[in-house]
Amino acid sequence: MxxxxxxxxxxxxxxxxxxxxxxxxxxxxxxxxxxxxxxxxxxxxxxxxxxxxxxxxxxxxxxxxxxxxxxxxxxxxxxxxxxxxxxxxxxxGHGFEIKDYKNPLIIGGGIGVFPLYKLAKDLGGEANVFLGFRDKSRVVMEDEFKAVSGMCVIGTDDGSYGYNGYIASAMENYIKDNPCGVIFSCGPAPMLKAVKSIAEGSGIECQLSLEQRMGCGIGACLVCSCETIFEGMNRYMRVCKNGPVFDSRVVKL
Ligand SMILES: Cc1cc2nc3c(=O)[nH]c(=O)nc-3n(C[C@H](O)[C@H](O)[C@H](O)COP(=O)(O)OP(=O)(O)OC[C@H]3O[C@@H](n4cnc5c(N)ncnc54)[C@H](O)[C@@H]3O)c2cc1C
Incomplete structure (x- = not known):
């Protein structure tokens, strides 16, 4: 305990x-x-x-x-x-799983970028990183991520800084010519939905960190249950205990 x-x-x-x-x-x-x-x-x-x-x-x-x-x-x-x-x-909780992946890619949005910093460090500074924010005034940790990643692309939804548009589109364009072995992601639900669809459409393993309102945080109260598909069956899992990081194929978004 x-x-x-x-x-x-x-x-x-x-x-x-x-x-x-x-x-x-x-x-x-x-x-x-x-x-x-x-x-x-x-x-x-x-x-x-x-x-x-x-x-x-x-x-x-x-x-x-x-x-x-x-x-x-x-x-x-x-x-x-x-x-x-x-x-x-x-x-x-259950965090990101680091295996011997080739060309790992990290994509985060808004406050979802924060857990990705330790991940980028733990991947030995080799991951290519895509970070999206609402506008220039909300861009954070740019220099810190640049110091612990291979390539680091910053984007804003309104085009006021860096890549102009949703960061998942920048990632989608990039992986067409630069295959990656895994995608790690954390951010708002619409971004995670896009990342899941791109990863699964390209046959790339993908780990998503979900945000859900929580109660106890240790798996007892079930407040953070989310619907998943596990071994072909619909099943509820607890974001606090089974997650917050899940294999994208398990998650329903
Ligand atoms: C596993 C996990 C990790 C998180 N990590 C971070 C982090 O690193 N940095 C960070 O800023 N936030 C993070 N959050 C979100 C953070 O927990 C919520 O913003 C916080 O609980 C809001 O509490 P509050 O009392 O200030 O707001 P409340 O009064 O409880 O809510 C204010 C507003 O925030 C929304 N909200 C509340 N909880 C969440 C949630 N879990 N997800 C999305 N929206 C929510 C509510 O719907 C409401 O609109 C994380 C959430 C989870 C589940």
């Missing part, structure tokens, strides 16, 4: 308005963390349920996560000052 831990917030940065980059101290979580896993965070006194936030990076006794302020929970979390303590349960 995972224990909760009081973790000291040692670095806090608002990287763009409404998006906070937190580094906490925890030897245990730092050692155990795998890319694609998440932390279940007690945001403060006002919010009863914990909120799931992906591990962006981990090592040397610290863990980094980045979140957008969406509602009451993330608002409370963003108010915690440097030096304050955060109650964290984790690392939780």
């Amino acid at each position: 995972k224990k909760t831990e009081q973790c000291k917030l040692i670095k806090k940065t608002e990287i763009i308005p409404g998006i906070f980059d937190f580094v906490i101290e925890s030897d245990e979580i730092s050692k155990a963390a795998q890319c694609g896993q998440f932390l279940h965070i007690k945001c403060g006194d006002k919010t009863f349920l914990r909120r799931p936030i992906s591990i962006c990076d981990a090592g040397d006794g610290t863990v980094r996560f980045i979140f957008e302020v969406k509602g009451e929970g993330t608002e409370e979390l963003s108010d915690i000052p440097e030096g304050g303590y955060i109650n964290i349960l984790g690392p939780l």
Whole structure:
């Protein structure tokens, strides 16, 4: 059984308005963390349920996560000052599986890019990375991803920076001439749907990280159940326990 831990917030940065980059101290979580896993965070006194936030990076006794302020929970979390303590349960969930893939490709959108950073690092800086954002003002972590990837393409939906249009289209064009062995993805549902369809249409293995509202985070309450197809049968799986990362062929989007 995972224990909760009081973790000291040692670095806090608002990287763009409404998006906070937190580094906490925890030897245990730092050692155990795998890319694609998440932390279940007690945001403060006002919010009863914990909120799931992906591990962006981990090592040397610290863990980094980045979140957008969406509602009451993330608002409370963003108010915690440097030096304050955060109650964290984790690392939780089934993350990305790294095998001996040739030419791995990573594609992320919006706040879905955060768990992909540790993945890009763990892939040894060899993955080609595609990151999409709404517009130029929402582009984050560009230089950091460039430092841990082969090629890194940034796109914006409105064309205000980088590739003009949905990032899944940029990836689709790229893989026509540059075959890849696996696609890893995290982002908004329409993007994941496009990525799944492109990967499966091209016969490429694909791992998708899903976001679902969660309750307990440890597989007990079933709040985050999602419909999947497993061994030819419709089946409900728990995003917190069986996921958040699934083989695209299992997921119904
Ligand atoms: C496995 C996992 C990993 C995540 N990782 C990150 C991360 O790294 N960074 C980050 O910014 N966010 C991440 N999220 C989303 C984050 O958990 C939600 O934004 C947060 O729980 C909202 O809580 P709140 O109290 O601020 O907002 P609420 O008041 O609970 O909700 C505010 C708004 O956000 C929407 N919302 C709530 N939960 C989710 C959710 N799970 N997915 C999509 N929309 C939601 C609600 O529908 C509502 O419109 C992740 C979610 C999951 C399931």
